[in-house]
Amino acid sequence: MKIKAFQDYYPEELSYCYGCGSKNKLGHQIKSYWDGDETYCRFQPRPEHMAVPGYVYGGLLASVIDCHATGTAAAAKYREENRAMDSKPAFRFLTASLKVDYLLPTPIDQPFEVRAKIKEVNGRKVWVESKLISGGKVCVKGLVLAIQVPENMKFGQPGE
Amino acid sequence: MKIKAFQDYYPEELSYCYGCGSKNKLGHQIKSYWDGDETYCRFQPRPEHMAVPGYVYGGLLASVIDCHATGTAAAAKYREENRAMDSKPAFRFLTASLKVDYLLPTPIDQPFEVRAKIKEVNGRKVWVESKLISGGKVCVKGLVLAIQVPENMKFGQPGE
Numbered sequence: 284m285k286i287k288a289f290q291d292y293y294p295e296e297l298s299y300c301y302g303c304g305s306k307n308k309l310g311h312q313i314k315s316y317w318d319g320d321e322t323y324c325r326f327q328p329r330p331e332h333m334a335v336p337g338y339v340y341g342g343l344l345a346s347v348i349d350c351h352a353t354g355t356a357a358a359a360k361y362r363e364e365n366r367a368m369d370s371k372p373a374f375r376f377l378t379a380s381l382k383v384d385y386l387l388p389t390p391i392d393q394p395f396e397v398r399a400k401i402k403e404v405n406g407r408k409v410w411v412e413s414k415l416i417s418g419g420k421v422c423v424k425g426l427v428l429a430i431q432v433p434e435n436m437k438f439g440q441p442g443e
Numbered sequence: 444m445k446i447k448a449f450q451d452y453y454p455e456e457l458s459y460c461y462g463c464g465s466k467n468k469l470g471h472q473i474k475s476y477w478d479g480d481e482t483y484c485r486f487q488p489r490p491e492h493m494a495v496p497g498y499v500y501g502g503l504l505a506s507v508i509d510c511h512a513t514g515t516a517a518a519a520k521y522r523e524e525n526r527a528m529d530s531k532p533a534f535r536f537l538t539a540s541l542k543v544d545y546l547l548p549t550p551i552d553q554p555f556e557v558r559a560k561i562k563e564v565n566g567r568k569v570w571v572e573s574k575l576i577s578g579g580k581v582c583v584k585g586l587v588l589a590i591q592v593p594e595n596m597k598f599g600q601p602g603e
Contacts, residue, residue, distance in 0.1 A: 299495070334461070334462075335456050340461035341538045349502050377494070377501075382542045385540065
């Protein structure tokens with residue numbers, strides 16, 4: 284049986300995100316999973332995702348780190364409450380702040396992996412630390428402050 | 444006569460960037476210009492660039508801020524030396540660090556503007572501060588550390 288990614292459990296209004304929405308056909312559709320106490324996401328950049336020839340565009344790397352971090356924050360919250368990710372009420376996180384440090388250029392001709400863990404939790408605020416690894420080297424480090432959205436906050440529907 | 448954007452002066456190897464390369468047909472192709480001591484870039488998000496219905500995906504906003512900042516760093520360097528942007532040697536900047544704070548959701552149904560200025564210069568390091576404005580409100584703040592690439596650094600060509 285195929286293991287479902289965090290994003291496959293997202294409620295309807297979060298399933299159209301350009302970075303991670305499983306229903307956004309033109310988006311990146313990243314998929315995040317648990318591996319022990321860490322989470323990971325593997326991504327194969329496309330040729331057009333270049334910064335300079337041979338290397339991945341930093342904005343794409345920031346995007347994958349961003350969505351993987353909000354997914355990690357939600358998954359950690361479910362795990363903390365020992366609840367399945369499709370149980371209600373749904374935990375939804377949005378990014379309040381994103382910091383990305385580019386240490387090495389990330390090769391475009393191979394998949395990279397983002398590994399994340401929870402650094403700190405303070406009420407509805409969750410700090411998620413990420414490392415982006417390609418070819419065994421840490422190319423980028425990320426820190427995301429994800430905020431849990433109140434359960435009663437209303438989102439629109441696509442097309443509204 | 445149409446005013447050329449910073450990106451229209453970029454050397455070949457920087458013209459395929461997914462965020463700002465004028466030759467990347469699948470990329471965002473952002474365009475940055477001077478306005479007094481500030482620079483600006485206007486961008487109309489596409490419907491698929493959503494985070495949640497009605498609002499723009501944060502990874503896209505980070506991407507536009509990133510490329511507009513490296514463009515601003517290069518333009519400021521040319522201006523400092525009172526040189527045209529197509530004169531040689533070309534100034535090339537890459538992003539070392541990107542910090543983005545999301546203050547308000549950015550509406551997807553209207554263009555937004557990123558306005559930037561140089562905060563600090565220390566040798567080859569340039570810090571660029573940005574505000575992303577939509578509907579008259581500052582929705583996002585950005586801080587980019589751009590590093591000037593040595594003139595003799597070799598880049599590959601697309602397809603290599």
